[in-house]
Amino acid sequence: xxxxxxxxDGGIGLIEVRGDLIGGTETDKLRQAITGFIERDYKKLVxxxxxxxYINSTGIGVLVAGYTSFSRKDGQIRLCGLNNNVTNVFVITxxxxxxxxxxxxxxxxxxxx
Numbered sequence: 001x002x003x004x005x006x007x008x009d010g011g012i013g014l015i016e017v018r019g020d021l022i023g024g025t026e027t028d029k030l031r032q033a034i035t036g037f038i039e040r041d042y043k044k045l046v047x048x049x050x051x052x053x054y055i056n057s058t059g060i061g062v063l064v065a066g067y068t069s070f071s072r073k074d075g076q077i078r079l080c081g082l083n084n085n086v087t088n089v090f091v092i093t094x095x096x097x098x099x100x101x102x103x104x105x106x107x108x109x110x111x112x113x
Contacts, residue, residue: 001017001019001020001021001025001026001029002017002018002019002029003015003016003017003018003029003030003033004016004018005033005036005037008046008109010044010109010112010113011042011043011044012042012045012109012112013037013040013042013044013045013046014045014046014048014105015033015034015037015045015046015047015048016048016051017030017047017048017049017051017052018051018052019051019052019053020052020053020054020055020059021052021054021056021058021059021063022054022055022058022059023056023058023059026059027058027059027061027062030059030062030063030066031062031065031066034047034066034069034070035066035069037070038069038070038073038075042075043073043074043075043076044075044076044112045070045075045076045077045078046077046078046079046108046109046112047063047066047077047080048080048081048105048108049079049080049081049082049083049086050080050081050082050083050105051081052082052083052086053083053085054085054086055085055086055089060089060095063079063095063099064095067098067099076100076112077099077100078099078100078101078102078108078109078111078112079099079100079101079102079108080101080102080103080104080105080107080108081103081105082101087101
């Protein structure tokens with residue numbers, strides 16, 4: 001798995017995740033990326049999961065912890081690009097009631113503007 005961070009116009013942080021989110025160093029990289037944006041006082045974050053092929057409870061845990069930490073700092077997170085497998089996990093776990101999920105990165109950015 002790979003994690004890439006960048007910034008977008010309007011002070012929006014972007015995290016792009018590729019591969020499987022199943023624990024170990026993969027999820028540590030995502031956790032560190034989210035923490036990095038919190039430490040730099042970003043209030044808006046898009047996590048692009050369009051290249052994530054599989055997610056398990058450990059990956060979900062990192063996203064939930066990141067969401068909680070970001071929200072405590074009055075930040076907003078939008079997820080985007082979930083494939084059918086990842087979407088099913090979010091629906092089954094009812095995390096679609098917690099996270100705002102957008103189909104595309106552009107929609108996620110617009111939702112934060």
